[in-house]
Amino acid sequence: MAGTEHTVTLEADGPARSGRAVVFAADGAYLRYAAFAAAQLARLIPARDFDICLCGPEMPEAVPGLDGLGLRRCRVTTGDMFDRLGLDPRRSAASYLRYALPEAFAAEYGRLLYLDADVFIQGGDFGALLSVDLGAHPLGAVRDNMQWRTPRRRTPSYERLGLPWASVFNSGMMLIDVSTWRERDVLGRMLAFGAAHDPARVGLDQDLVNAVVRGGWAELSPVWNWQYTWASRLFEALADAHVVHFIGPRKPWSHDGGELPLRFRRAYRDFFAANFPEEPVGPDGVAPLANRRFVGRMLVKHLLSLGKLGAYLDRFPDDLTVLA
Incomplete structure (x- = not known):
């Protein structure tokens, strides 16, 4: 070095x-x-x-x-x-x-x-990504x-x-x-x-x-590192994110306050039960729609940011676009 x-x-x-x-x-x-x-x-x-x-x-x-x-x-x-x-x-x-x-x-x-x-992998051609021109x-x-x-x-x-x-x-x-x-x-x-x-x-x-x-x-x-926050999570499915990244303090395996979809927590729970039973992931906790105030604030934030986030996503015609 x-x-x-x-x-x-x-x-x-x-x-x-x-x-x-x-x-x-x-x-x-x-x-x-x-x-x-x-x-x-x-x-x-x-x-x-x-x-x-x-x-x-x-x-x-x-x-x-x-x-x-x-x-x-x-x-x-x-x-x-x-x-x-x-x-x-x-x-x-x-x-x-x-x-x-x-x-x-x-x-x-x-x-x-x-x-x-702290990522959740959902799809994507990783072999093609490894080959893109930087x-x-x-x-x-x-x-x-x-x-x-x-x-x-x-x-x-x-x-x-x-x-x-x-x-x-x-x-x-x-x-x-x-x-x-x-x-x-x-x-x-x-x-x-x-x-x-x-x-x-x-x-x-x-x-x-x-x-x-x-x-x-x-x-x-961003589909390769969808930074999952309260202000961007609803766009994740629409963007077809390949990698979801839980960047904040709320992780699916520990947070049970209803601010994360249960599919994430359940996937970790199944994996840990099979491979790390001494470190179990607990029950579901609060249902995701139980916190109406949080959901309402999140919906408003998404609506207000739709134009700017859309402009950002428009810069990437496909998932292998590289802006050098």
Whole structure:
């Protein structure tokens, strides 16, 4: 890795079977949610030309119920690489692990599609996505939802750092061209930038990578990272989102307050009952339409944002459109 003395190491339970991969990186309990998404993808595309990797700072546990899905378990270690980035409960070393994956897999994969653990995979041609042309950019991603309706909005981290406006992406899904990422030394620049600035001004890992890439990324359709908020969830089905990303604090496996469709919670409950019975997902809880005030506010928000969100979606004639 140019410009740094840090070492990233890789240990895997088997060899790579392809030249590209969909990868998840998490630790602790979140590895189980990553396993859920990885299993969804494996069952969606049983005959695939890419690997699916579950990565963690420790070797992910083997799950007998997933043995036949062809998932590759990987341990990626980074030592003290991220210690100077102001780590805290929201900025753990594990949250930065995704940015070390191109270094870890450099000898095996030319393309990586990173996905967060809190995603729900519903469809899409992932093989085709892994092949799209990113031009000269090190990565492709989906615009952060704060800029879906207001594209000229400057992020709070950019304001704190005195940076001019730039489009910003949500780092819960990144399509990475490994060679270009390494040539641009994205990881090394992140470490240098983070060490040179007050962590409170930089913000979270997503703020840091955006500050370094600074608009130099290829924009992908939001169907690959539909950031599921109270202001966008009703449009998800109409947009035919392939990947639903639960970006807020309300997760289907833990939230029972009636603000998420029960189909998500039930899918996690079935998966955990079969594979992690010691970590059960509880009963349904409040019915989704029981909170009339929330539903009414959500409907009004969707109606008011219809024009702006429609204009944003119109920029992508199909799900493989790349705006470079």
